[in-house]
């Protein structure tokens with residue numbers, strides 16, 4: 385009988401279906417192992433459930449952990465390093481084939497890869513070309529000044545929702561983290577946490593304050609609407625249905641927009657706008673990586689290694705990336721997609737914009753990533769304060785000061801838990 389093992393992941397909706405097909409393809413490709421893939425509904429739930437399962441000795445063998453959980457995973461020590469797992473099980477992976485910014489995100493400072501790059505992304509501006517044509521525009525706005533003018537023109541042309549944003553915790557990713565990276569502004573001291581567990585948030589002293597002030601003012605003018613599942617319409621669906629003309633979301637949603645869009649709607653993706661005069665930097669690598677957890681049997685580890693080897697195959701990369709929107713994480717995967725002609729077809733052409741955004745500059749100590757412990761709680765705090773700001777319960781500066789104060793308490797607790805330890 386095949387050795388069975390579990391893979392927990394956080395993607396849902398259409399992306400969940402693509403993961404399940406990938407798992408089925410792996411199971412059908414060989415007879416020795418059988419992976420059971422279970423969505424936990426969201427990235428946060430996956431991390432929480434994994435920690436709880438670990439305590440009960442019931443952790444899965446492989447788990448998908450989002451960018452925000454990377455520091456927590458690294459310090460937990462509860463994993464089998466990806467590089468070691470592959471070499472000990474006889475797989476020769478050319479780690480140099482991975483895009484450097486992506487591999488580095490999941491590696492120690494000495495370059496040892498701890499988790500396996502899988503669904504990498506970045507945030508993009510999705511824009512409705514039909515609506516922009518009505519205001520005489522054939523290009524997406526490159527600056528926030530232009531975006532504001534376009535939103536006003538769209539409103540004037542009768543569009544009720546020029547831009548939709550979501551202000552829940554997870555949207556910290558595009559609204560706070562990506563914005564800060566593009567403008568080369570830190571979100572925390574110690575190079576966003578890379579240089580010490582005593583890092584603390586800095587976003588109440590950067591141009592993030594001006595950005596939230598502008599977003600709030602555009603919201604007050606009716607140029608921006610807040611969309612979320614809880615409020616009745618998911619932000620991605622608000623765009624795909626043609627109800628809202630711009631959103632900022634992951635390139636990983638590109639496939640979902642294509643599959644669920646209003647028939648005939650013409651749309652594209654562009655790099656996120658920056659303020660005029662900004663020297664644009666690379667955007668952050670988002671998405672998630674695959675961690676192999678400690679405490680499993682040698683046979684389960686063999687299965688996990690075979691599964692990761694399958695995930696790594698350029699053919700799987702072609703299947704995965706073309707059906708989702710996530711970027712290929714290796715040069716060979718990217719070249720395989722290019723040679724298959726994938727990027728020549730509309731609307732897939734636009735997806736190369738994600739690679740352009742990720743490589744817009746050499747990564748700086750600020751733009752290589754974020755390494756803050758318990759970052760899930762910091763994102764939740766971001767959501768709480770944004771809700772309070774948009775509901776006029778606190779002013780913008782006050783809300784962001786609260787975000788910093790409450791997040792610093794989270795960071796202090798994390799530092800105390802791992803007293804004397806360092807990020808690997």
Ligand SMILES: O=P(O)(O)OC[C@H](O)CO
Nearest residue numbers: 450505557634636670671
């Ligand atoms: O929507 P994804 O999968 O690209 O992930 C976005 C963020 O990195 C999640 O933390």
